[in-house]
Amino acid sequence: MQAYLLRRLLALVPTLLLTSVIVFLSIRLIPGNVIDLMLSQNDVSTVQDRASIEAALGLDEPLFLQYFKWIGGVLTGDLGRSLWRGTPVSEQILARLPISIELGLLAMFVALTVAIPTGIYSAIRQDTLGDYVARSFSLVMLAVPSFWLGTLVMVFPSVWWRWSPELEYTPFFQDPATNLSHMLVPAILLGLSLSAVTMRMTRTMMLEVMRQDYVRTARAKGLSESVVVLGHALRNGLIPVVTLIGLQAPLLIGGSVILEQIFMIPGMGTLLLEAVSQRDYPVVTGVFLVVGVSVLLINLMVDLSYGFLDPKVRHQ
Amino acid sequence: MSDTLLRVEDLCVDFPTESRRGRRRSVRVLDHVSLEIERGETLALVGESGSGKSMTALSILQLIPEPGRATAGEVLLEGRDLLALRESEIRAVRGNRVAMIFQEPMSSLNPVLTIGRQVAEPIRLHRKASKAEARERAAELLEAVSIPDAARRLDDYPHQFSGGMRQRVMIAMALACEPDLIIADEPTTALDVTVQAQILALLKDLTSRLQSALLLITHDLGVVARYADRVSVMYAGRIVESASAGKLYGNPSHPYTRGLLQSVPRLDDSAQTRLVPIDGQPPDLANLPTGCAFSPRCPQVHDKCRLERPELDSVVAATDDGPHTRACWGPEQP
Numbered sequence: 333m334q335a336y337l338l339r340r341l342l343a344l345v346p347t348l349l350l351t352s353v354i355v356f357l358s359i360r361l362i363p364g365n366v367i368d369l370m371l372s373q374n375d376v377s378t379v380q381d382r383a384s385i386e387a388a389l390g391l392d393e394p395l396f397l398q399y400f401k402w403i404g405g406v407l408t409g410d411l412g413r414s415l416w417r418g419t420p421v422s423e424q425i426l427a428r429l430p431i432s433i434e435l436g437l438l439a440m441f442v443a444l445t446v447a448i449p450t451g452i453y454s455a456i457r458q459d460t461l462g463d464y465v466a467r468s469f470s471l472v473m474l475a476v477p478s479f480w481l482g483t484l485v486m487v488f489p490s491v492w493w494r495w496s497p498e499l500e501y502t503p504f505f506q507d508p509a510t511n512l513s514h515m516l517v518p519a520i521l522l523g524l525s526l527s528a529v530t531m532r533m534t535r536t537m538m539l540e541v542m543r544q545d546y547v548r549t550a551r552a553k554g555l556s557e558s559v560v561v562l563g564h565a566l567r568n569g570l571i572p573v574v575t576l577i578g579l580q581a582p583l584l585i586g587g588s589v590i591l592e593q594i595f596m597i598p599g600m601g602t603l604l605l606e607a608v609s610q611r612d613y614p615v616v617t618g619v620f621l622v623v624g625v626s627v628l629l630i631n632l633m634v635d636l637s638y639g640f641l642d643p644k645v646r647h648q
Numbered sequence: 649m650s651d652t653l654l655r656v657e658d659l660c661v662d663f664p665t666e667s668r669r670g671r672r673r674s675v676r677v678l679d680h681v682s683l684e685i686e687r688g689e690t691l692a693l694v695g696e697s698g699s700g701k702s703m704t705a706l707s708i709l710q711l712i713p714e715p716g717r718a719t720a721g722e723v724l725l726e727g728r729d730l731l732a733l734r735e736s737e738i739r740a741v742r743g744n745r746v747a748m749i750f751q752e753p754m755s756s757l758n759p760v761l762t763i764g765r766q767v768a769e770p771i772r773l774h775r776k777a778s779k780a781e782a783r784e785r786a787a788e789l790l791e792a793v794s795i796p797d798a799a800r801r802l803d804d805y806p807h808q809f810s811g812g813m814r815q816r817v818m819i820a821m822a823l824a825c826e827p828d829l830i831i832a833d834e835p836t837t838a839l840d841v842t843v844q845a846q847i848l849a850l851l852k853d854l855t856s857r858l859q860s861a862l863l864l865i866t867h868d869l870g871v872v873a874r875y876a877d878r879v880s881v882m883y884a885g886r887i888v889e890s891a892s893a894g895k896l897y898g899n900p901s902h903p904y905t906r907g908l909l910q911s912v913p914r915l916d917d918s919a920q921t922r923l924v925p926i927d928g929q930p931p932d933l934a935n936l937p938t939g940c941a942f943s944p945r946c947p948q949v950h951d952k953c954r955l956e957r958p959e960l961d962s963v964v965a966a967t968d969d970g971p972h973t974r975a976c977w978g979p980e981q982p
């Protein structure tokens with residue numbers, strides 16, 4: 333088991349290196365560079381200024397050299413310093429990461445508590461009104477982008493009832509209730525949009541599983557329908573659903589970048605957008621690196637959780 | 649007086665099909681099926697694939713797959729009509745008074761639950777046993793079906809068992825509450841020939857020890873000869889002949905039964921005897937002929953067979969080992 337884990341973790345290294353090259357280059361290929369931005373704020377722009385700033389930030393060296401310096405730092409745990417603030421990138425990320433993780437976990441929680449019961453219900457009540465309602469709802473959630481819903485939630489309640497969602501960020505440990513009331517609306521929006529696919533998958537898998545011979549065996553024992561569904565069918569049906577949760581990790585992260593903006597949550601998404609607009613290269617690459625690692629780790633966790641759900645995998 | 653355990657009377661099962669031009673149609677999968685099983689006896693139900701054997705078995709426990717319905721008839725277990733029971737009442741019968749063993753041992757056990765839990769489940773449910781008691785009983789049951797090292801295999805999963813072992817587990821599960829009736833739907837079809845005999849012998853041995861009746865569904869007449877007391881032959885959703893095993897072999901009266909017997913190789917046959925398959929295709933239940941369903945394939949067909957459907961009650965020569973009935977217009981002897 334430990335050897336397996338080690339092998340899996342080592343297998344992540346090439347993927348991460350490739351990601352780092354792409355991220356490192358692509359941010360520098362966006363038109364407009366950081367020096368122009370800095371100079372435009374100071375009116376004075378002589379050729380010497382430009383050269384001295386470039387040299388001070390280490391941007392005058394050839395790209396590949398910059399990359400090797402950076403990746404060398406990454407390997408020793410140093411993500412570099414912000415070009416604007418001069419503070420370590422890792423410090424900024426550590427301040428923002430827990431906020432995004434909280435939003436992500438809340439959204440995942442909402443997604444699963446909506447999707448799995450609804451999916452089960454839809455499957456065992458196949459082709460009834462309830463099933464149609466649930467499926468239509470999931471289609472709508474699939475079609476409507478969460479940023480649009482987010483905007484609606486911001487605009488309409490305030491026009492109609494003079495109510496608007498909390499927009500002042502409070503750290504969780506300072507005041508959990510206020511923090512949650514702020515995070516809840518974006519978490520629900522994000523969760524609902526994620527729940528659509530999961531709900532459909534749960535429904536499909538439950539329909540499939542309920543046709544299996546072992547479900548007939550369970551009924552023939554005299555078990556009640558709820559034990560048949562929850563005790564015998566569900567665990568089989570959930571195995572593929574768990575994979576889906578892993579595949580949705582990038583969606584979750586992408587969605588939270590936008591919702592953090594709309595709801596003014598100072599998480600990784602907000603940090604990323606600030607950094608991109610300032611062309612703060614080390615921050616952008618740092619954020620992407622952390623996101624990339626998270627996605628890969630989530631998928632690793634998903635693979636490992638198969639072992640708990642599927643005894644065949646456990647015994648291999 | 650005979651001691652009837654289960655009496656199925658005029659059971660009909662219909663499956664609605666696509667409605668054409670607004671008109672609802674349905675296929676009759678079981679057509680006035682009647683059976684009787686005495687306490688402790690083994691009744692074999694034989695017939696070609698699609699003749700309705702499994703459907704008969706499933707109907708007894710109200711397990712007909714959607715959208716099928718039992719539309720007529722009764723299933724009387726000691727006089728109580730199982731078809732009229734409410735869901736909660738029939739659940740108390742399933743796995744308790746009447747247990748089932750299915751054809752597919754590979755897929756009939758839940759892959760994510762331990763063998764111990766699956767065998768213990770009916771005991772906990774119907775006997776209200778504690779977890780520990782049920783587990784202990786499960787170990788005894790696995791031992792009884794000759795699973796080596798039974799107590800230690802309780803925590804194993806189905807994929808760690810071979811097909812024959814899994815069918816033993818299914819038998820253990822069916823025996824768990826010492827049912828009055830065990831329905832075994834082709835319990836050995838999916839197994840190796842060498843294992844088949846062991847499983848059947850085990851099943852027969854354990855049911856006779858518990859004095860449970862056995863409804864043994866099979867399309868293998870060789871099996872019938874060795875294990876059944878009486879036999880009912882099904883064709884196209886109907887019972888076409890019913891007799892004691894001895895009578896049915898010695899004196900088959902329905903041309904379909906005779907056809908089945910001829911298509912089975914016998915151990916005592918000399919090598920040059922040819923296997924005679926029954927001519928023609930199994931019937932399409934949605935388009936049965938007007939008269940006898942077997943008439944298009946029957947070697948002794950005559951005009952009346954194509955016009956009128958024969959009923960089961962035409963009694964052949966009275967015998968001392970129970971009634972011998974058949975549904976045929978033809979002569980009793982070929």
Ligand SMILES: Nc1ncnc2c1ncn2[C@@H]1O[C@H](COP(=O)(O)OP(=O)(O)OP(=O)(O)O)[C@@H](O)[C@H]1O
Pocket residue numbers: 663677695696697698699700701702703704713714715867933
């Ligand atoms: N879900 C269903 N919908 C419609 N017809 C069905 C359905 N299930 C079974 N049938 C029909 O019912 C008939 C009887 O099926 P059944 O499974 O009882 O046959 P069987 O005698 O057990 O055959 P086998 O030896 O193959 O197991 C078949 O003709 C089949 O086409």
Ligand SMILES: [Mg+2]
Pocket residue numbers: 701702703833834
């Ligand atoms: Mg069958």
